[in-house]
Amino acid sequence: MKRNAPARDPGKHDHRKCVHTALSTAEAVCKARGEKLTPVRKRVLELVWASHRPVGAYALLDSLRADGRSAAPPTVYRALEFLLALGLVHRVESLNAYLGCAHPASDHAAQFLICRQCGTAAELEESDIATAIDRHAKRAGFAVERRTVEAMGLCAACQTA
């Protein structure tokens, strides 16, 4: 699938700020948890934040190599594993791709709205969606630990276009 549209809110948003905020927050989260945001990890996080579109692991790998760095699949998967564990990135199951977390630090249930046209993914954090799932699960005697909620469709920009 080709993606051709802007990352998000064309013009209305200073993406450098998104990246800067994400990296700063990551530093803080790591410090708070006694973990190290090494150069590889930081660079992978920065690459994930290059857009508001989920990125595949091998695209990240190509970018690392374009940096001139020596890298193989484990390099990027290990960095992703680290970032996932700290809640700094999410994995989008339906795309086998990774996305910077828009609300890190909090232990949150995330949901995604993924545009099939432009590839942009917006993150929601609506507790009532999680609650609705948990309620029906409980009725079935099921104890929920993790939820994957991903909606595919068209974003506002792509509907008008």
Place this chain on the structure above:
Amino acid sequence: MKRNAPARDPGKHDHRKCVHTALSTAEAVCKARGEKLTPVRKRVLELVWASHRPVGAYALLDSLRADGRSAAPPTVYRALEFLLALGLVHRVESLNAYLGCAHPASDHAAQFLICRQCGTAAELEESDIATAIDRHAKRAGFAVERRTVEAMGLCAACQTA
């Protein structure tokens, strides 16, 4: 991950009936839609229904080969594509695996409760979960077309054990 527990409701449920119902319904759906449930397609559906656990495409492939049939990945992926299109099976995104649909024929929003211990997946069909997602999506101007809702955790049986 090893799976060691019974498929579902150990003892309480006649699984042959599940399979029989699924195959009968499939025949009916195909007839109604003017599609053909060929031997390969029927066998793949039967194999998907061999348990209430999502099955990987290559496990299905191995089973086809165990039948003595000549088969390669496209064989099973084509059958799955057909069955998915008719709503007779679902794909579980977080497992890259396939599961027989418990409520075929209706055009429904499906949600899954997947036990990380025994691998069993139960299918829900709760419109209020879909509604909650759609409501928040609409607020964001997003038009939902497909929803992926998968909860991971422990089923009732595995909690007591």
Place this chain on the structure above:
DNA sequence: GCGGCATCGGTTATAGTATAACAATACCAT
């Protein structure tokens, strides 16, 4: 019957995603 057309499955090859296992290095604390 025959030629065209469409559907289905077989076959080979390849693309895309992810992890195992072990070696080398960097880092920190004694």
Place this chain on the structure above:
DNA sequence: ATGGTATTGTTATACTATAACCGATGCCGC
């Protein structure tokens, strides 16, 4: 400096999915 631990490098391989081409079969109209 020495040893221990965490991180990264490296190679190999497993797992998931699709592309492309071909042959067989069946249907339809002539």
